[in-house]
Amino acid sequence: MKIPGALLWEPGTNSGWTVEEIELDPPKRGEATVKLAASGICHSDDHLDTGDIPLGWAPILGGHEGAGVVTEVGEGVDHLEVGDHVVLSFLPSCGKCKMCVSGRANMCDLGAGVLAGTSPDGTHRIHARGQGVGAMSYLGTFAPYVTVPTNALVKIDKDIPLKSAALIGCGVPTGWGSAVYAGEVTLGDTVVVIGTGGVGMNAVQGARQKGAKNLIAVEPTEHKRDLAKQLGATHTAAGLDEAKEIVAHLTNGQGADVVIITVGVLTPEFIQPAQEMTHRGGTLVLTSAAPVNQRDIQLDLYTFAMSGKRIQGTLYGTTNAQNDIPLIADLYRRGEHKLDELITQEYRLEDINQAFQDLRDGKNVRGVIVYDD
Numbered sequence: 340m341k342i343p344g345a346l347l348w349e350p351g352t353n354s355g356w357t358v359e360e361i362e363l364d365p366p367k368r369g370e371a372t373v374k375l376a377a378s379g380i381c382h383s384d385d386h387l388d389t390g391d392i393p394l395g396w397a398p399i400l401g402g403h404e405g406a407g408v409v410t411e412v413g414e415g416v417d418h419l420e421v422g423d424h425v426v427l428s429f430l431p432s433c434g435k436c437k438m439c440v441s442g443r444a445n446m447c448d449l450g451a452g453v454l455a456g457t458s459p460d461g462t463h464r465i466h467a468r469g470q471g472v473g474a475m476s477y478l479g480t481f482a483p484y485v486t487v488p489t490n491a492l493v494k495i496d497k498d499i500p501l502k503s504a505a506l507i508g509c510g511v512p513t514g515w516g517s518a519v520y521a522g523e524v525t526l527g528d529t530v531v532v533i534g535t536g537g538v539g540m541n542a543v544q545g546a547r548q549k550g551a552k553n554l555i556a557v558e559p560t561e562h563k564r565d566l567a568k569q570l571g572a573t574h575t576a577a578g579l580d581e582a583k584e585i586v587a588h589l590t591n592g593q594g595a596d597v598v599i600i601t602v603g604v605l606t607p608e609f610i611q612p613a614q615e616m617t618h619r620g621g622t623l624v625l626t627s628a629a630p631v632n633q634r635d636i637q638l639d640l641y642t643f644a645m646s647g648k649r650i651q652g653t654l655y656g657t658t659n660a661q662n663d664i665p666l667i668a669d670l671y672r673r674g675e676h677k678l679d680e681l682i683t684q685e686y687r688l689e690d691i692n693q694a695f696q697d698l699r700d701g702k703n704v705r706g707v708i709v710y711d712d
């Protein structure tokens with residue numbers, strides 16, 4: 340079918356997105372076509388434009404945070420049918436590889452190919468100007484329809500609004516799991532979340548749900564500090580120095596049990612102050628993406644080692660999409676996890692460059708592209 344899509348023809352050059360007609364193929368074996376209700380604008384797509392995250396293929400159809408309704412299934416698909424409501428997971432899970440069967444589906448073998456720019460079978464479902472087009476995370480949600488592997492689709496109940504559910508495809512579980520699984524926040528903890536955008540706001544909510552006693556949101560943008568408070572932060576700070584003072588005051592100089600970094604771009608200067616804020620035996624969670632060639636950090640190694648701290652990287656918040664996406668949808672239904680409040684601004688697909696400019700300007704917790712019914 341012929342539909343509009345937002346493509347990067349020259350990833351890594353900051354040249355922005357081109358909205359143009361693309362041709363989307365019907366599903367092959369093990370795939371489904373989904374009509375999307377909405378797509379979130381995650382910072383990771385901006386990293387494709389800036390080059391922080393390198394791509395194996397151009398052009399690429401962006402977008403990896405979406406939800407919608409199944410309109411067609413390919414051969415061999417027996418667990419989904421037309422009409423099902425699904426969230427698109429930005430990482431597929433095959434259910435068979437070592438990582439999947441040992442409960443670490445976020446690191447499924449299939450994840451290795453999500454930036455390669457083809458479907459898992461090495462071919463393209465999308466074409467433009469006579470060429471094969473790649474899809475971010477095998478998905479490409481910057482188009483009103485996607486044809487994707489069904490192991491990246493997670494069925495949800497039909498009473499969950501799809502626009503809100505779209506966020507559960509990446510930013511929500513990534514932030515939530517950064518607190519719940521990667522940070523292992525427990526009752527009574529002091530937790531710091533650095534950067535409360537589309538991902539970090541969910542780390543705040545996850546930490547609150549796990550019973551954090553002190554919850555400090557560090558965020559330069561005032562309206563996001565306000566929302567972080569509404570979502571459970573007990574304190575806010577506009578920068579790291581202010582946060583350090585608050586944490587020292589709250590913990591008698593001991594530091595936070597868990598510090599989570601969810602800023603837009605992970606650069607070296609965050610590491611040492613974040614480790615200084617971490618309690619001995621505590622965990623520093625790195626969720627943000629860093630520029631791919633970033634190798635050097637300053638870290639007080641003596642203190643780090645002798646105080647038994649842990650730096651914990653996390654992909655997708657160490658969640659298991661097939662379990663945790665429905666779980667978060669249920670938390671939303673019960674009012675425990677807020678999603679609607681995270682959507683600051685809605686856009687039409689043709690305004691996608693404005694949406695990314697607003698992301699860079701810090702205007703949105705989450706911007707969302709909404710498609711017609």
Ligand SMILES: NC(=O)c1ccc[n+]([C@@H]2O[C@H](COP(=O)([O-])OP(=O)(O)OC[C@H]3O[C@@H](n4cnc5c(N)ncnc54)[C@H](O)[C@@H]3O)[C@@H](O)[C@H]2O)c1
Nearest residue numbers: 382383513534535536537538602603626627628653654655
């Ligand atoms: N690990 C994963 O699996 C995974 C998944 C999704 C996104 N990410 C990454 O997580 C990061 C966050 O993504 P997002 O979509 O929430 O981005 P975002 O732009 O919505 O949010 C980043 C926030 O950091 C704030 N910030 C900037 N500088 C700061 C500073 N010095 N101190 C405190 N806060 C600061 C910004 O104001 C903004 O609110 C990105 O790097 C993204 O690529 C990682």
Ligand SMILES: [Zn+2]
Nearest residue numbers: 381383509510
């Ligand atoms: Zn994302």
Ligand SMILES: [Zn+2]
Nearest residue numbers: 433436439447
């Ligand atoms: Zn797997």
